[in-house]
Amino acid sequence: MNGIYQVRKPKNEPVRTYEAGSLDRHLLEEALEELKNDFLDIPLIIGGKEIRTGSTKACILPHDHQTSIGHYHQAGQEEVAMAIEAALEAKASWEKMPFQHKASIFLKAAELLSTTWRYKMNAATMLVQSKNPHQAEIDVVCELIDFFKFNVHFMENILRDQALSTKETWNRVEYTGLDGFIYAVSPFNFTSIGGNLACAPALCGNVVLWKPASTAVYSNYMIMKLLEEAGMPKGVINFVPGPSQSITDAVLDHPEFSGFHYTGSTSVFSNIWLEIAKKLPTYRSYPRIVGETGGKNFVFAHHSADIDTLVVALVRGAFEYQGQKCSAAARTYIPESIWPQVKDKLLKMTSQLTYGPIDDFKHFVNAVIDKRSFDRIKGYIEKAQTSSDSELLFGGSCDDKVGYFVEPTIIQSFTPDSATMVQEIFGPVLTVYVYKDEDFIQTLNLCESSSPYALTGAIFAKDRDVLLTMENHLKKAAGNLYINDKPTGAVVGQQPFGGSRASGTNDKAGSKQNLMRWINTRVVKENFSSPTTYEYPFMSE
Structure with a gap:
């Protein structure tokens, strides 16, 4: 029997919180212990x-790199x-x-x-990719x-x-996979x-x-x-x-x-x-x-921005999952008039972040993925510390004795084109460029042009006309633009994700557009009133 079937309209999976004393927390902790004690031959x-x-090759825990919980065959x-x-x-x-x-x-x-499968999948991602419970939950469970x-x-x-059909023809569109x-x-x-x-x-x-x-x-x-x-x-x-x-x-x-x-x-x-x-x-x-x-994602603030929401967006956008998100906030442009307030609040909030192993749930930040990543991030921080164009405002500590831990780091760059302002670091490093308020438009243009990437960005202002100006100047600087929000956390069905320029083909994962790239289309025309002569009316005398 044939039928035209209708799929239930999806809703986004609710994010569980794993608060202390909850059943979810207990089951997740059980799954973590089970996987840690079971060596997996993949x-x-x-x-x-x-x-x-x-x-x-071994499956190493980034936060405890002497520990392996499995190996995989190559x-x-x-x-x-x-x-x-x-x-x-x-x-x-x-x-x-x-x-x-x-x-x-x-x-x-x-x-x-x-x-x-919820707790097992969360535990696996937490262990081998060094994610805290929230980062694992929004990734492998909710997003997948x-x-x-x-x-x-x-x-x-x-x-x-x-396709459209007529009285005489029925036009049908068939969709199949690609060759090969x-x-x-x-x-x-x-x-x-x-x-x-x-x-x-x-x-x-x-x-x-x-x-x-x-x-x-x-x-x-x-x-x-x-x-x-x-x-x-x-x-x-x-x-x-x-x-x-x-x-x-x-x-x-x-x-x-x-x-x-x-x-x-x-x-x-x-x-x-x-x-x-x-x-x-x-x-x-x-x-x-x-x-x-890649991405070198920006947060651009106007002097009318709400400072408290701006600072939270910077901290979460830059330091969640150790800055190892394609969309992570990596560079920010702050006007001179609000910089003292932003700086005080930003440094205070960042100083409250703790970092450590994933099974200690109090930590906001965990380990970066491996030795190569650790060394690259450390190298950027050390160069910024010795550069006359930059000043280390917070953090900078790197310790790989037990795990690959990089302290959340804030650098102020005195030029808009320093290495940490324009090059992708992929770690918990945020670089700040402070601009003169009267150079607002000029700095927008710098933000648009100084990076080869165009993945995500965020703009902060209370003034609607200013937001419109910022949005227009940065139209092609980000495939996903956030207004008064951090530049991370795209949700399937709500914010299809992707960018252009050096950030990719912008085919928007989590959308119909992406699926169309994997389809071959055939159009079938069936004629119910086929002609019986080759002649057209214009040919008659």
Whole structure:
């Protein structure tokens, strides 16, 4: 029997608070202890089979880097070839599966994540990515549930989008996946991004090779197991952690490569795009390239701004999850007239933040992800401390004896183009540039032009005409602009996320727009009144 099925309109998953004494807190603590005491041997998953190569890397806790809670097997070129073959073998049956059955898999995964998987997934993300309970909850639980539910809703809307027909013709639009397979490469900082990079193309009828970041394999593997329980057919998504360069080289050499879904650094994305371009003659189709990359996100204040809300936005925007968000507040422009008040409140509030391991829930800040990140952030701070163009206002302490801890750091730059004002640091470092009130428009122009990125930004003012001026001057400086709010915390279905320039292709994760990139469209015209002669009326005498 056929039918036109209607998906329930989604609502965003409520964020749980894990306050002391709550059942949620108790169950989360239990899950943390269980995972810490259980060493996990993580295989590749190819065609639904677990593959162990013997070439392993440890899953390290960033806040306690002498502790490993598992290891993962790394794919080589042989395993990549196996994964491509398994994906292409699964493609025909996956494409033929009706939308309602594909949708049911992701809706069930959302329900499982909301209930029986909630605490385990939160605990996994907290441990290997060093997130506090709130940061894990808004990431791997709420955002991933929202991606699953809203993507199904958006896909239903796409399927309902049909061409106009006439009395004589019926025009039908069919939507299928792309030719070949999709390569999804995900970052460490958001577990939910990994799930979406692989699952959004899959929902559209594609098969996927998923290479997670080495520091997030543990939590991303949990998503694969969640999808298996939800009924994902074998081979639709193939899990291939391992060395980025060798895996990518093997993928890009295959003629059936048809799409790249990426979140990560700008330089890596640019290099892979160049490699794809070089190999275009070898591909059966033009690959779709979708990427969200770096950011040097701004907070720009006018002298009419509410100081208390501005300061909270700076502290949360810059220091939540150690500044390791693509959208984190990294540079701020403050007018001279309100700077003394802002400075006092900002330094006082930042001094109240504590940092430490994730299982001590009082900490606002935890560890940065690994040694390489720690060293890079430390290097920026040390250069700013010795530069005549900058002054360290707060923090700067870096300690990696136990974990990779960087103290929340505030730097004042006396020039608008210093390294910490324009270069992406990806750590808990906020740089302040104080401008003269009369240079308001000139400084807006500096904000717009001084960074190659255009991901997120925030503007603060009470005056509506001023807000309009700021919004217009910064129109292309941020793909997501926030008014009187921090530049982080985009919610699926509310603020589709992405930026342009060096920040990516701006295909808005969490929207219908992103799904359209993974779809091939065919239009079918059926004529009910076919002509019986080749002649047109103008030809008659």
